[in-house]
Amino acid sequence: MAPAKSSARAGSIEQLLDAKEIVIHCGSGGVGKTTTAAAAAAEAAIHLGGKVLVLTVDPAKRLANALGLEQFGNIETRVPNAAFAAAGVEPRGELWAAMLDTKQSWDDLVQRHAPDAATRDAILANPLYQNLMGRFVQSHDYIAMERLYEIHSSGTYDLIVVDTPPTRNAIDFLEAPARMADFFSSRFLRWLTVPARSRVLNFASKPFYTVADRILGSQFLEDIAEFFLLFQSMYDGFVDRAKAVTRVLEDRRTTFVVVSTLESAPVREAEFFIRELQARKLHLGAVVLNKVLPDYLLDRKATTSAKRMVADAPAIAEALDRSFGESAQIERVLREVGESFLNFQVVAKREAETKGELAGAPEVVATVPYFDSDIYDLEGLIRLGDKIWR
Amino acid sequence: MTPLLERRLLFVTGKGGVGKTTIAAGLALLASQHGKRTLVGEVDSKGNLSDYFEVPPTSFEPREISPNLFAMSMHTEESLKEYLRLQLKVPLVARIGPLARTFDFVANAAPGVKEVLTVGKFLWEVRERHYDLVVVDAAATGHVVAQLAAPQGIQELVKVGLVRDQTGWMLDILGDEAQTGVVIVAAPEEMPVNETLELTERIRTETNVDLAAIIVNRVLPELFGRGEEEVFERLRTPDGVAALEAAVGGPVAAVLDAAELAVTLRRTRAGHLARLREGLPPGTNLLYVPELFTRHHGMRATQLVATSLGEELGY
Numbered sequence: 001m002a003p004a005k006s007s008a009r010a011g012s013i014e015q016l017l018d019a020k021e022i023v024i025h026c027g028s029g030g031v032g033k034t035t036t037a038a039a040a041a042a043e044a045a046i047h048l049g050g051k052v053l054v055l056t057v058d059p060a061k062r063l064a065n066a067l068g069l070e071q072f073g074n075i076e077t078r079v080p081n082a083a084f085a086a087a088g089v090e091p092r093g094e095l096w097a098a099m100l101d102t103k104q105s106w107d108d109l110v111q112r113h114a115p116d117a118a119t120r121d122a123i124l125a126n127p128l129y130q131n132l133m134g135r136f137v138q139s140h141d142y143i144a145m146e147r148l149y150e151i152h153s154s155g156t157y158d159l160i161v162v163d164t165p166p167t168r169n170a171i172d173f174l175e176a177p178a179r180m181a182d183f184f185s186s187r188f189l190r191w192l193t194v195p196a197r198s199r200v201l202n203f204a205s206k207p208f209y210t211v212a213d214r215i216l217g218s219q220f221l222e223d224i225a226e227f228f229l230l231f232q233s234m235y236d237g238f239v240d241r242a243k244a245v246t247r248v249l250e251d252r253r254t255t256f257v258v259v260s261t262l263e264s265a266p267v268r269e270a271e272f273f274i275r276e277l278q279a280r281k282l283h284l285g286a287v288v289l290n291k292v293l294p295d296y297l298l299d300r301k302a303t304t305s306a307k308r309m310v311a312d313a314p315a316i317a318e319a320l321d322r323s324f325g326e327s328a329q330i331e332r333v334l335r336e337v338g339e340s341f342l343n344f345q346v347v348a349k350r351e352a353e354t355k356g357e358l359a360g361a362p363e364v365v366a367t368v369p370y371f372d373s374d375i376y377d378l379e380g381l382i383r384l385g386d387k388i389w390r
Numbered sequence: 391m392t393p394l395l396e397r398r399l400l401f402v403t404g405k406g407g408v409g410k411t412t413i414a415a416g417l418a419l420l421a422s423q424h425g426k427r428t429l430v431g432e433v434d435s436k437g438n439l440s441d442y443f444e445v446p447p448t449s450f451e452p453r454e455i456s457p458n459l460f461a462m463s464m465h466t467e468e469s470l471k472e473y474l475r476l477q478l479k480v481p482l483v484a485r486i487g488p489l490a491r492t493f494d495f496v497a498n499a500a501p502g503v504k505e506v507l508t509v510g511k512f513l514w515e516v517r518e519r520h521y522d523l524v525v526v527d528a529a530a531t532g533h534v535v536a537q538l539a540a541p542q543g544i545q546e547l548v549k550v551g552l553v554r555d556q557t558g559w560m561l562d563i564l565g566d567e568a569q570t571g572v573v574i575v576a577a578p579e580e581m582p583v584n585e586t587l588e589l590t591e592r593i594r595t596e597t598n599v600d601l602a603a604i605i606v607n608r609v610l611p612e613l614f615g616r617g618e619e620e621v622f623e624r625l626r627t628p629d630g631v632a633a634l635e636a637a638v639g640g641p642v643a644a645v646l647d648a649a650e651l652a653v654t655l656r657r658t659r660a661g662h663l664a665r666l667r668e669g670l671p672p673g674t675n676l677l678y679v680p681e682l683f684t685r686h687h688g689m690r691a692t693q694l695v696a697t698s699l700g701e702e703l704g705y
Contacts, residue, residue, distance in 0.1 A: 029406020029530060030581070060580050128547070264687065265438065266407065294651070302644035309638060309645065319637040324630065325621035333621045336613050337649040343683040344648050350685050370651070374580045374658065 013043050013389040016285045017159060020255045022152060022248070023285060024162045026173075027259035028269040032290040034059050035375050035384060036259045036368075037163035038067065042095055042378065043385035046084070049092035050158030055148060057100045057140075057165045062376035067097040074101050074108070074147070076156075079378070087379040096157070100165070105143045113237035119230055128227040140165045141173035142180045142242075149245045171276050174249065181242040255285035260358075262292055262351035267358060287365045288388055289355065294369055297341070297348035306345075309338030391675065392568045394603055394703060395421050398516045399524045399563065401599070403534040404575030405585045409607040412687060413575045413679065414527035415442035416695030422459035423696065424705060426522040429460045429515060433508055433528050433537070437463060444689045460521070469507040476514075502547070505540030506557070513560045516569065531574075531585045538564065538572070538597040564599050571602025576666060578606055578659035587669040594671075603675040605699075606663065610656040610681050613649060622649065677702040 017023065025037040034056055041054035053076060059069065068077045079095040107124060114120035123129050144165050152160055164173050248254060256277055260270035270287065277284050296302060309316060317330035324330055358365070366388045375384055394400070395417070402414040411432070418430035429452055432439040440447050445455045450468040452460040512524050528534050541560040548554045564570050572593055576586040586604060593601050614622060624630050626646055634642045667676065679698050684691040 031407065060584060062580070261407070263407070264441075265411075268438070294647070296644035297648055299641075299644050301641050305635075305638045305640040305642050306645045306648075308640065309642075316634070316637045320633055324624045324633070325617070329618055329621050330625075333614065333618050333625070336618070337622070337645060340613055340652045341645045341648040344652065346683045346685055370655070376580075 013040070013047060013385075016255065016257075016389070017044060017048060020159070020253055020285070021157075022148065022160050022162065022251075022254040023257055024148075024164060024249075024254065025257045025259055026164045026273060028266045031259050031261045031266050032368075033259045034163045035063065035381070036257070036288055036290060036388070037161050038063065038097070039375075039381045039385035039388065040257065041097075041159075041161040042079075042381045043389050044159050044161070045079075045093045045095035046089055046091045046382070046385075048159070051094045051096065051156065052159045052161065053096040053098060053151065053157045054161045054163070055098050055100065055144075055151065056163040057144065059099065059163075060374075060376065062374070063381075064099070066377045066381070069097050069099050074098060074104050076151075083378045087377070087382055089382060093158070098151075100144055100147055102140050102143050105147050109143070109146060109241075110234070113234035113241075115233050119233050123227075123230050126227050126230065141176035145173060145177055145245050145249065146241065149241075149248050152248060171273060174276070174280070174282075177242040177245040177249070181239045250280070250282065252283065255283045257286045257288060258284065259288045259290055261290050262354045264354065267354050271358065286388075287358070288368060289358075289365060290368045291370050292355075292367050293344060293348040293351055295348075297345045298352060302341070303345065306338040306341040309334040310342070313338075391602075391673075392571070394571070394573070394675070395424070395426065395523060397523070397567075397571050397602060398521075398569040399512060399526070400571055400573050400602060401526045401528040401534065401538065402573045402575060403528045403531055403589070405531050405577075405582045408575050408577040408582045409679075410530065410575045411437065411439055411442060411527050412692065412695055413573070413605050413607060413699075414525050415439065415692045416679075416699050417573070418459060418461075418523075418525040419443075419456075419692055420696040420700050420703075420705065421523045421525070422456065425458065427458050427460075428523045428525065429462065429521040430525045431462045431464060431512060431527065433464045433526060437527065439463065439527055442687055442689075442692045464508050464511065466504050466507045469511045473507065473510065473514075502536075502540040502543040503553075505537045506544050506553070506560075509537050509540055509564075510556065510560055513563050516563055517559060531589045534572075534589070535592050535596050538593070538599050542598070561598065564597075567600035567602075571600050572597075573602055574604045576604055576606050577608050578610075578663040578666070580662060583662045583666045583669075586666060590670060590674070601674065603677055604666075604670065605677045605679060606666070607679045608659075608681040609663070609678045610652065610659055613653055613656065619653075622646075622653075626650070 023037075023040060025033050025040070027033050037056060038054050038059070041052050044050075045052040054067070056064075056067075056069075059067070064070070066083070067079055068083075076096050076098040079097060081091065084091050084095075110120060110123050110129075114123060141164075144162070148160065148162055151157065258270050258273055258277075260266045274284060274287070313331040313334040314327075316334055317327040320327075320330055325333075355367075368384065368387050375381060400417065402410055402417065404410040404413070414430060414432075418428050422428040430439065431452075432448065439461060443455050443459075443461065445453075445461070448461045448463040450462060450465040452462040455461045512526050515521055515524050529537050541557040541564065544553055545557040545561070574586050574589055574593075576582045590601060590604070593599060625634055631643060631646065634646075670676070677699065679695060679702070682691060682694050682698075684694065
């Protein structure tokens with residue numbers, strides 16, 4: 001089936017990416033962020049040229065394979081021109097892809113900021129470090145932005161398209177660098193890392209720490225203290241870095257693409273995110289509404305026909321030539337087809353309403369129809385990219 | 391295996407966008423309608439569980455929203471206060487003010503603290519037998535393992551102290567399959583199926599919690615029976631469309647296009663469903679909830695889900 005023509009476009013990729021170096025895709029889980037980001041990168045590589053990187057977090061296996069991403073470990077891989085040729089396109093530029101490896105990125109960060117080899121090794125071997133970086137949900141947000149900064153400042157790419165990690169709130173990763181800086185300069189941390197003897201004095205005077213000590217046990221507090229004492233040696237480097245990352249996000253060369261389906265929860269999150277971007281004076285490049293049901297489901301005449309097919313199935317079946325099938329069989333088909341149309345129409349109406357409510361961002365809304373199958377190769381990505389950007 | 395609603399505590403998880411909250415709400419409603427005093431709690435305090443019952447926003451304090459059904463939302467700071475009050479008898483409740491400011495840092499610095507406060511609250515409700523069943527609209531696939539493994543993690547990291555003492559009974563309830571189970575909500579699409587398979591494995595290897603069921607949401611019904619697809623194909627031809635339009639007295643192309651879309655979607659989803667079935671360990675409890683085509687989520691949709699879950703579970 002040919003997907004319906006998109007009813008609105010985000011403008012051209014040229015318009016969006018004019019003078020931009022970073023495009024960050026965000027939105028709640030399951031809306032097709034990864035695919036949309038990869039499609040934008042492919043589109044840019046084909047039509048704009050230059051070196052384009054898509055930095056992705058957790059792509060579907062088949063998509064990862066299509067991009068040649070067979071291994072984790074922060075390795076940037078070029079999508080071969082043969083893959084473009086197979087899809088019938090000759091790109092003007094190069095498309096590169098990389099997957100984010102959180103653990104590796106943290107280790108790299110420690111390597112970079114540790115004052116000496118002994119501290120570095122002590123941190124990397126610390127069980128709390130493993131635990132903290134693995135479970136600390138925000139650490140993924142931070143490291144994604146950190147990695148972006150790293151790649152951007154290397155100057156290797158003309159354009160970097162980012163797929164953000166699934167966060168509880170899309171806004172989390174925007175705040176991650178600032179929060180990381182806060183965390184490392186917090187009073188609690190400073191308290192934890194003052195020499196043990198003077199802490200005893202503080203300890204008695206502050207009910208909170210008495211509570212903390214009773215809950216967690218002093219040994220655990222000591223463990224944490226040791227860990228952060230090590231970490232504090234990297235404090236300046238970390239805080240400077242977090243600030244630099246924030247500056248890149250705020251820079252005019254960075255733009256955001258908000259991706260959502262028209263289901264209520266993702267839309268609410270998208271609206272919230274758009275408001276936050278505006279409040280922070282960050283650049284909103286486009287809103288992409290993904291997996292939208294086709295417009296023809298709202299057609300009035302078709303609705304009348306569908307209702308008739310359900311209500312008058314016997315008469316209509318009778319009127320048709322027997323070459324189509326037995327009348328009882330045709331009857332069932334007519335009912336099924338009519339009911340199916342009306343069922344999908346219910347959802348299409350809901351989507352249309354939701355879309356109407358998303359009026360906050362005119363001119364930049366692109367609607368992407370439900371594709372009849374999953375997108376798992378370059379051809380599919382190009383088809384999606386064309387739908388959004390051409 | 392203990393039947394789903396005979397357990398005391400169910401953690402409902404799933405990839406974002408698959409209908410995790412819908413299923414949690416439906417399970418809780420179903421249980422309450424079968425006479426079980428049920429608590430449904432959302433872990434994300436910014437969630438929208440209350441929308442599924444069309445009631446005012448939930449708070450940490452459970453509130454009866456329909457007969458036998460209580461709802462609450464998790465707030466880790468409130469949970470900490472309650473914990474200090476009930477469990478540790480800390481005589482500082484009145485002076486806990488600075489806690490709020492410093493809480494985030496503690497929770498972040500001591501991995502697992504936030505998670506244990508979340509999971510611990512629900513475990514506490516189970517231990518105290520305040521409810522027959524506690525249904526948790528838990529974190530999404532990415533974070534739920536951290537939550538479920540938190541008591542274990544704390545026990546390993548914290549060698550002494552009151553928190554450690556508390557993890558023992560928590561682990562007993564979590565690890566008892568007669569009491570506790572995880573429900574993974576999946577959708578028959580590529581990424582949800584991948585994540586469900588991965589999570590199934592992680593739950594088995596990284597937690598001691600039993601996988602009670604996988605609920606596949608939004609399963610599309612087979613549109614055509616035997617021989618009917620051929621009839622449809624014949625009606626799709628230009629001659630068929632012309633004949634049908636004459637018989638119906640109006641345009642039918644869009645109606646037929648929609649049916650084709652439904653058939654294609656179903657076929658794609660059936661492929662993912664087959665992949666899910668093949669990838670799961672034998673004996674996994676697999677339940678199906680059909681695509682419901684409702685206008686909005688709300689009480690009516692939740693009731694439909696509860697009814698269809700009831701049919702699957704033999705109620």
